[in-house]
Amino acid sequence: MKPQVAPMASEDERAGQIVRQSADGNGGHRLSREAVLRKLEPIFRSVVDPDLVLREDLDATKVPLWDSLNHIILMVEIEMQLGVALTTDELAHLRNVGDMVTLLQQKQARV
């Protein structure tokens, strides 16, 4: 899955607020990539590393404690806390933060 290029951050986002952007022209709204990242960070911190600064270019190979055990916990917590359902494939292969952001945007993770 190819990560999308992150859109330019808006004034509001720079002010630290979570903004919904018009998504696909059919009325759906989705979180900005930055907002999704900010939702993911506390989950990663609570499971993997309390000092982790989450960036889109991180993946399981670059974060020492993102092992297969913690990956399962991450997936369980993301499903529960963000109210999304992941498929078997997604559970297995979602080992890159940028991919996660894209997927969670598509799945309209709840605020």
Add this chain to the structure above:
Amino acid sequence: MTANSTESPSLMRYASARTLKELVACAREYETAGTPPSPSWPKVRLALTANYATQFLARGFPLALAARDVTADVYESPYNQWRGELLDPASPLHVFAPTHIVVALTSIELAYGALRGVDATVEAVVAAVEAVLKTTEAYVLITLPEPLADEVGDSSPAYEWRTAVSNRLRAALTSARVLLLDLEPLVRSVGAQAWFDDRFYDTAKLPFHPDRTPAVLGVLADAVAGAVAPRCKLVIVDLDNTLWGGVVGDDGYAGLDLDPAGSGRHFLRLQSFLAGLRDKGVVLAIASKNEPAAVKEAFAKRGEMMLRFDDFAAAEIHWEPKSESVARILGRLALSTAGVVFLDDNPVERAEVQRRFPDIAVPDLPGDPAQRVPMLLRTGLFDRRLVTRESHHRNRMYSENAKREEALREAGDYQQFLRGLQMVMVAGALEDARERVIELIHKTNQFNLTTRRYNWAELTAVVRDGFGSFYRLTDKFGDNGIISVIAVARDGEDDARIDLWLMSCRVLGRKVEETILADMVARARGLGARRLIGEYCATAKNALVGELYPRLGFTEIGRKGASVFYALPLDDGHAGADAQFIELLQNHPPVAEVAGRARNAQNVPGQVV
């Protein structure tokens, strides 16, 4: 589990861990900062071997067992190596030299993996378990196949496969060193929706949703701890409103609720449950505040009971504190507090026993008898997985001096216990609770000094020149309701005579009678009386209070018929030291006005009962 090992923060958090994340966080904390295990805990060398991914279970086991007062070294077999590990006497599992082996086998791999069919599955499991029983001296705790998601109805192939395998494993594995664990009750209680999740089996070889890990670990750890620690060996049980419905001293044996078609069924249910424990070798004992004769009569004459008096190895039936009864039972049976369970419907009695015996398991029996047996089963105290803390005092030598010192210390403790109850008693005017007062007068048999079954007119006549009161007691556990009624008559210039005094036996031993006496003394003085006269009229049921007045400092002054009369002089300042444990609030109009109201009440036509 009793969950009383909560000194360390990680153990405390473990007790409430519901998700995998919480469990792993506790385990991590325990590994780095966990309290060193107590040297008195039993030690196990636990090998975990399975046909699914058990990293999370292995990670949680030391913590889960520490929470059950067991120290564990844990070895985890590589993924799906259970057959080789058990069959090969040179395997790493054998090298580890386990004292306990948990064999965790999921139906998913058994049914759809390399082993096909019931025969092959049963043969493989039995061969592996029998091999390791021969090559080690370890206990083997093996899970029976858990329900499969494909079980729809009892004719589905998955259900037939599982029941056939389970039944044959039960029949084949009969060694005393094998414990078969059925996860079906757990699956049922969490529900299929929360249990099954194929995605995690497909990606991580977890046969249940990852967040069920703490619950599965709980079942396995209970089983291991149960194989190590003493099992439930003694149940001490209360009688009134616990073993039967009603109060035998008041309701009589005939009035006890044991009606199998009504609410009595739930008492029979508890009896049946206890009878089942007795059949498994658990010792039963009675701790009841009652008259022994009434209890024996109830057992003799209520043949529908499922327990006989002879089923109890010890019976403490008297009016002393329950903790004293428990102490005597343990002494008589020469048992430590380990594996002892105390059952009582009264939260005050439970607290009093728990306070003196922190090691004894004291379940919070629900007020609704229908909920009791299911609740007791949920505690896990009564199957072979009972866990209680080893008594630290078990081997203490009791010299005479030590005993005396302890008695003193416990007396102090008991006073502190009474203060801790935060008891407040409200004295109210009889007419403010007229129906309840009359009901108590007609119902109370045991703590009833004169047993005069007055109607309202008779009662008001008694207190016309004296005073009457009801007492309502509340404590930190709640409202005990109206627990006592007094009616004091005026006899001439000098005397106030306690014509009627009755009290609920539920509140005995809590200094209630001392507090009520202090109130009567104050009121009698207010009327200008110089003596308070007490009367005890013996009946078949009130032996309990035969010595009440002497105990309260009264002196016998004479006898007439069945009555003994006592007097307490009012002029030498009755100290009332024992009244310090209960705060007494007056909800009375002034005494004179009550007397007036009582007089008026009697004169109102149509109000006479």
